[in-house]
Amino acid sequence: MENAKHRFLTHSQAPLTAGHSTNSVRIDKWLWAARFFKTRALASKACDLGRIRSNEIEAKPARDVRVGDMLRIRNEGGEFHIEVLQLTDVRGPAAIAQALYRETEASKEQRLREAAERKAMQQFAPLPERRPSKRDRRRIIQFRTGR
Numbered sequence: 001m002e003n004a005k006h007r008f009l010t011h012s013q014a015p016l017t018a019g020h021s022t023n024s025v026r027i028d029k030w031l032w033a034a035r036f037f038k039t040r041a042l043a044s045k046a047c048d049l050g051r052i053r054s055n056e057i058e059a060k061p062a063r064d065v066r067v068g069d070m071l072r073i074r075n076e077g078g079e080f081h082i083e084v085l086q087l088t089d090v091r092g093p094a095a096i097a098q099a100l101y102r103e104t105e106a107s108k109e110q111r112l113r114e115a116a117e118r119k120a121m122q123q124f125a126p127l128p129e130r131r132p133s134k135r136d137r138r139r140i141i142q143f144r145t146g147r
Contacts (some may be wrong), residue, residue, distance in 0.1 A: 022087070024064035027054060029089040035097040036073055036080070048077065071101075078114060081107035104134075 025033075030054070031043040044061040046052055051074040052059045065071070065084055072081040082101040091097070132140065 025087045027052065027059050027063045027065045027088045029060040030065045030087065030100075031073065032083070033088045033091045033097065034100045035091070035094055036075055036077075047138065051075070079107070079112040080111070099108075118138045 010061050028040055028043040028047055031037055031046070032040040036045060037043040041050075047059050047061040047063075053063065053072040054063055054069055056070075059071075063135075065087065067084055067087060069084045071082050071084065072082075073082065081104045083104070084101055086100045087101060
């Protein structure tokens with residue numbers, strides 16, 4: 001029983017490479033395995049919404065990804081421009097998932113710049129110290145409705 005478990009762990013951690021019989025993987029599976037999305041359904045939905053582009057072509061969930069493809073991915077983490085280095089359809093540890101792709105330098109710089117801008121904007125819009133009271137809520141509603 002332990003050997004079967006051990007074989008499963010090593011298999012699930014090993015990415016597919018060009019040496020295997022498959023030289024392509026569905027893009028929604030690859031995005032999930034590369035940890036850009038928490039579920040395959042979210043990866044599929046992002047494809048349907050046009051947030052994934054493969055070689056500058058809008059990607060459908062069933063589109064194949066191959067080694068060397070350039071992907072543009074928009075998710076809550078920002079916009080990523082990446083090159084596919086390895087293929088897998090099995091989700092593994094984050095360290096292995098990061099070895100599946102290489103992000104371009106321009107993409108890294110842009111994401112860092114956007115993060116710095118978001119952080120700077122938080123200084124200008126501080127969070128309130130407490131929840132609004134009933135009186136405060138009435139004033140907010142009056143302000144929004146224009147009465």
